[in-house]
Amino acid sequence: GAVVSQHPSWVICKSGTSVKIECRSLDFQATTMFWYRQFPKQSLMLMATSNEGSKATYEQGVEKDKFLINHASLTLSTLTVTSAHPEDSSFYICSARDREREQFFGPGTRLTVL
Amino acid sequence: GQNIDQPTEMTATEGAIVQINCTYQTSGFNGLFWYQQHAGEAPTFLSYNVLDGLEEKGRFSSFLSRSKGYSYLLLKELQMKDSASYLCAVLDSNYQLIWGAGTKLIIKP
Numbered sequence: 001g002a003v004v005s006q007h008p009s010w011v012i013c014k015s016g017t018s019v020k021i022e023c024r025s026l027d028f029q030a031t032t033m034f035w036y037r038q039f040p041k042q043s044l045m046l047m048a049t050s051n052e053g054s055k056a057t058y059e060q061g062v063e064k065d066k067f068l069i070n071h072a073s074l075t076l077s078t079l080t081v082t083s084a085h086p087e088d089s090s091f092y093i094c095s096a097r098d099r100e101r102e103q104f105f106g107p108g109t110r111l112t113v114l
Numbered sequence: 115g116q117n118i119d120q121p122t123e124m125t126a127t128e129g130a131i132v133q134i135n136c137t138y139q140t141s142g143f144n145g146l147f148w149y150q151q152h153a154g155e156a157p158t159f160l161s162y163n164v165l166d167g168l169e170e171k172g173r174f175s176s177f178l179s180r181s182k183g184y185s186y187l188l189l190k191e192l193q194m195k196d197s198a199s200y201l202c203a204v205l206d207s208n209y210q211l212i213w214g215a216g217t218k219l220i221i222k223p
Contacts, residue, residue, distance in 0.1 A: 034211075043201070043215040044157070093156045103147075103211060108156040 002028045004096050006106035013084055014114055020080045021109045023094030029074040030096030034103070035067075038091045050077055084113045116140045118214035120202050125220045126192055134187045134200050134217045142207020148176050148187045149201040151216065157201055160187070189219075197221045 003026040013019050023033060032051050036044040048064075050056040050071035058064045068080040077096075081088055093108040118138045126132040138146070145164035149157035163169055163178035163185060175188040187200055202214040 044213050046210070046213075049210070091154070097209075102159075102162070105149075105156045105158070110154070 002098060002104045004104045004106040006094055006109050008109060010110040012112045015085050016083055018080055018082045019084055020078055021092055023077045023106050025075045025096040028098045032097040033071055033077040034095045035079050036093045086113045089113045116212050118202055118204060118212055120214045120217045123218045128192055128194060128221055128223050130192050131190050136185045136202035136214055138183050138204045140204045140206045140212055144205040144209055146178055146185050147203045151199045151201060192221050194221050
């Protein structure tokens with residue numbers, strides 16, 4: 001099956017710093033990539049949808065200036081959490097959709113902000 | 115609005131069979147997914163149904179009835195490693211995945 005990678009797997013940072021998370025589709029071209037956030041014991045929450053070469057579409061309540069998404073190519077999307085605070089600590093998961101519209105998930109990135 | 119319902123938690127015995135139900139009300143329907151998620155990990159794909167009926171894949175089977183807005187995931191010969199959350203998700207008319215809150219399955223020896 002198709003493989004999606006995320007880097008880093010986990011990151012600890014100080015409050016006020018920025019963190020970049022990469023999402024790559026390794027063996028297919030992803031026309032659309034999704035970024036999700038999952039707090040403990042809660043369901044996945046869609047943060048934004050990004051199409052290659054265009055601006056991301058953010059879900060209601062998600063600050064676009066705080067969560068910067070760049071989808072520069074058909075195999076790479078990045079999420080930058082700017083000026084991170086402890087309440088941003090969460091599990092961030094990306095997924096990529098291929099031309100058949102099947103969605104494949106990355107392994108997730110656990111962010112802890114001190 | 116869009117809504118997906120599944121039980122919050124279920125308990126079953128090792129070696130037994132368990133059925134996890136999912137009902138949905140969405141704007142359009144382009145298929146229903148079941149994912150398995152172990153604690154601290156990303157979801158992994160289990161099944162995809164877009165037509166009515168039963169799809170069998172090893173110990174796992176998934177059923178769909180579009181007219182009833184209903185699906186179930188059937189797990190046979192339960193193993194301890196099956197302890198996880200099982201997420202039901204529907205692809206709506208905009209091809210966006212709408213997620214259920216997940217069912218936490220606890221397997222007891």
